[in-house]
Amino acid sequence: MKAPDKTRKAILDAAELLFAERGYEGASLRQITSTAGVNIAAANYHFGSKEELLRATLTRRIGPVNEERLEMLAELGERRSAPKLEGILEALVAPALRLSRDQKRGGRVFMKLLGRIFADPGERLQALFLEQFDQIGGRFMPAFQRALPKLPPVELMWRMHFVIGVMAHTMADTQKLKHISRGACDPDDTEGIVRRMVAFLAAGMRAPVAPEGKGGVK
Amino acid sequence: MKAPDKTRKAILDAAELLFAERGYEGASLRQITSTAGVNIAAANYHFGSKEELLRATLTRRIGPVNEERLEMLAELGERRSAPKLEGILEALVAPALRLSRDQKRGGRVFMKLLGRIFADPGERLQALFLEQFDQIGGRFMPAFQRALPKLPPVELMWRMHFVIGVMAHTMADTQKLKHISRGACDPDDTEGIVRRMVAFLAAGMRAPVAPEGKGGVK
DNA sequence: CATCGTTTCAAACGACCGTTTGAATTTTGG
C-alpha cells in the first residue's frame, strides 16, 4: 500500500497544478499523467474519469480548510463575550488564504484552482460546492446574524455573497494585482491581505442598509 | 454588406452564449457555428481563429460599457461639489450590472462570460484586460483618491481589487445565490443589487486602515 | 515459492478538435 498511494498523490498534484493553470477543459489527462510521471491509464484506473479526478483534487484540500474554519469559529464561541464580526470574518477567510503559505498543502496553486473552478459553473460541480457551502454557510450565517442582529437576513445573504466574491477573486488572482500596482501590492503578504480583507469586509457588513432609491419598488 | 454582417452577428451571439456557458476550451467552434446556423468555416473566415473570435466577443460589449462608465464619472465631476464615493462606485459598477437587463446588448449571458473569463488567466487575454483596465483604472483611481484623501494609495489599490472581486463574482453567478437563499435573493433585481453593492463597497472603502497585527512586520 | 489480487504499461478505440482547401454561390461595381 505504498506505491499505489504514491501514484495517486503524483496524479493529484499534477492535476491540481494543471487544472489551476489551464482550467478543467484546458488540461488534458495526457498532460497531467505525463507531468506526474505515470502512465495515462493510471488516471482512469485510480479515479475512474477526468471529472472524478477533479472532484478528488478539490475535496483533498477543501475538507481540512473547512475544518479549520469551523474550529476557529468554535473557539470564538468559547470566549466570554459575544463573537466579534472581525473574528467571524477571519475564521471564514484566513484558512483559505493561508493555504498560500503552506506549500506542503498545495499552496497558491490550489488557491488559483479553487478561485477558478468557483467561477466555472461546471454543472456537475455545483452539487459539490453547494454541499460544501451548506456545511460552512449553515454555521457562519447564524454567527453573522448574532454579530449583526439588526441586519435583515436577505441583506446578510447578499453580503455573504459579496464576501465570497472578494475571497474568490483574491484567491484566483495572485499576480495580476502586483503588475498593475507596479509592485506596490505584495500578493505574498498573506497576513497583510487577511488584515486588509477583514477590515474591508467588516465595514461592508456593518454598512447601513441602503433605502430603496428613487426608482420604483420593482 | 448585409448578409456577411448577419453571419458575423450570428456567430458572435452564439459564441457569447457558449463561451459563457462552457468556457473557452469547453465550447467548440462546431457547437458555436451550428448554434449560429452557419457553416463552420465561416468562423475562421470572419474571425481568423477561435481566440480572435473570443477577443471579438469581448470587445463588442466591453467598449460601450467602459464608455458609459467614463460618462457617468465625467458627469459627477461637473457638479459643484466634489464627487461622492457612492457616485464613483456606482459609475464603476452599475454600467456592467445593467447589461443584465438589456437583453439586446447580450444581457446576462455576457455578464457570465465576462466574470468567467476574468477568473480565467488565459495568458493571451491578460493583455486585453490590462489595456482595458488602464483605461478605467487610470480614470477611477484619481477619483477615488480625491474622495478618500486620507487612504494610502497602496490600500486604495487593494480595495479596488476587492471591489472588482465583488463585481466579477456577482456578474459570473446569477442563479447560484437564488438557490442557496431559497429564492430570498432575486438576481434579476439589478437596481437592488447595485444599491446593495454600492452600500457594501462604500463602507468597505471608508473602513479605517487596519494596523499591522501582533504578527511581525514581515 | 507459488498464488492471486493489485497495479502498471503500451497500444489502440472512436470521437471530436481547430483549421484549411477548393469549388460553388452570392454580391458588388463598372
Place this chain on the structure above:
DNA sequence: CCAAAATTCAAACGGTCGTTTGAAACGATG
C-alpha cells in the same frame, strides 16, 4: 449584364481528446 470580388459550403487535414483493453510486472499472503 457581366466580370471580379466576397462569401458560403461540403469535405477533408492532422492532432489530440477521454477512455478501454489485455497482457506484463508487482506485492502481499498462504
